[in-house]
Amino acid sequence: MTQRVFVCRCEDVTVAEIQHAIALGLGSVEEIKRYTGLGTGPCQGKECIVALVRLLLAERAVTPEAVQPFTARPPAEPVTLAELASVAGTPPPEDGP
Amino acid sequence: MPGDDAVLRPASPSALTLELAYDDAPLRAAPGDTVSAALLRAGRVATGRSLKFRRPRGPFCLQGDCGTCLLRVDGEPNLRACTTRVRAGMQLQSQNRVLPRGPDPTALVDTVFAAGMDHHHFMVRPRLVNTIMQEVARNLAGLGTLPDAPSEPPAPPRHEAPQVLVVGAGPAGLAVLRRLRRAGLAAVCVERLDRDGARARCGDDDAEVRYDTAVFGLYPREHGGGVVAARVHDGDARGIVTFAPRHLVLATGTRDVIVPLRNNDLPGVLAARGLASLLRRTGDTLAVPGVVVGEGERATALARQLRLELLAPTAVEAVLGGARVEAIATREGRRELGVVALAGTPAPASELARQCGARVRWADAGFVVARDETGRAAADTWTTWACGEVCGVAERDAADDGERVAEALLAAIGRAP
Structure with missing residues (x-):
């Protein structure tokens, strides 16, 4: 088997591929995500974002003061379409207590 | 650790009273087990293949954070084995494999694209590859295949x-x-x-x-x-x-995170904290030799809990194996083992x-x-x-x-x- 160092196992993105993207002039968390697909798999970046940022810091592509993760959107946990659909059409909740 | 050697040794074999099936082979489990616990006990470490390089994959975090232990459970795709509890008669199937057992011809992708894969260039030329890739891309709607039947209404x-x-x-x-x-x-x-x-x-x-x-x-x-x-x-x-x-x-x-090491994706590379939690939950012990890879106070504590030696990430040159972890390469040479427990700072x-x-x-x-x-x-x-x-x-x-x-x-x- 080929020897690879993985950063993102969901989308199979390796250190070498991220370095390739950096060599192409891409350097931010968002750019690397869009180019390689890193962070777009079932875990939504929970496992890989730290390894990515460490790599970008080591390559001096980002600074610790300015670096930000990619946008966090629902769902942060798995949910089925049937479950989501069960909420659709329910009346808005009453005002809080 | 070739084949189906057990990763976990059950605290009490007589407690494994439930009968399940994994890829049509019998699997035993104790009430309250997670599916991952039952599979690791049976030595079923690799439960799927990765999307791009088609490499063997199995559980990592064991805590519902990562995304590589997905299984088809009773005809429903993409359930995490690590947070799904067993039930008598449960039918489990590996996902994203051409054949459930034996060699998988798509594994060749890993060798062909040894230098990495920049999928952007598939879309340009040569034309034939472009055509094939368009077809593949159109079918990449998600993981697994559709459920056998509409799910029960929530x-x-x-x-x-x-x-x-x-x-x-x-x-x-x-x-x-x-x-x-x-x-x-x-x-x-x-x-x-x-x-x-x-x-x-x-x-x-x-x-x-x-x-x-x-x-x-x-x-x-x-x-x-x-x-x-x-x-x-x-x-x-x-x-x-x-x-x-x-x-x-x-x-x-x-959450537990990946630690960059060569072949850190091999089935049998597990998050040390998730593994320690699973052992506490089940009372099981490790049935294979292993190491903890990490540094600092927390990694030291996890190594003590797991009763495994702690190695710094820089001391590990590569994880070695085929369908699962078989050894690690260090400066001192090759060391046979079945589990590499990663203890990066969460x-x-x-x-x-x-x-x-x-x-x-x-x-x-x-x-x-x-x-x-x-x-x-x-x-x-x-x-x-x-x-x-x-x-x-x-x-x-x-x-x-x-x-x-x-x-x-x-x-x-x-x-x-």
């Missing part, structure tokens, strides 16, 4: 409007719940793991916590009032519960905080939630508070931090602590 959605909603029942979340309870305030506390899993992870639990309840979305603008949406997945009782709290306390803790689980507008900043182990001196992280539809490890607080100080934030919350709502 339970009708419920809605609640608690004054305080606490997310996470680790040390910080439990401290908040109990501090508020002492002041006479009944908060709702939800936890994504099941009760056994949460107790195995942090050593504590509480009868008032709603386990198996995973907050997946914060919608501060929904319906003008804002809702926190959670999925309840307790066995048969599956459905959505939404909350409209006045105060939201995020005590979401940390990363703050700040996704939910970011969904409701809280700011995060890089702090070495990951992105921690920024908060004011009282613990407030954002104020919008509801007031968001954050405490414990998600703010970068050390695990041993997380309970004290939760208690302090609970007192600030009590003061903010004008209740005597």
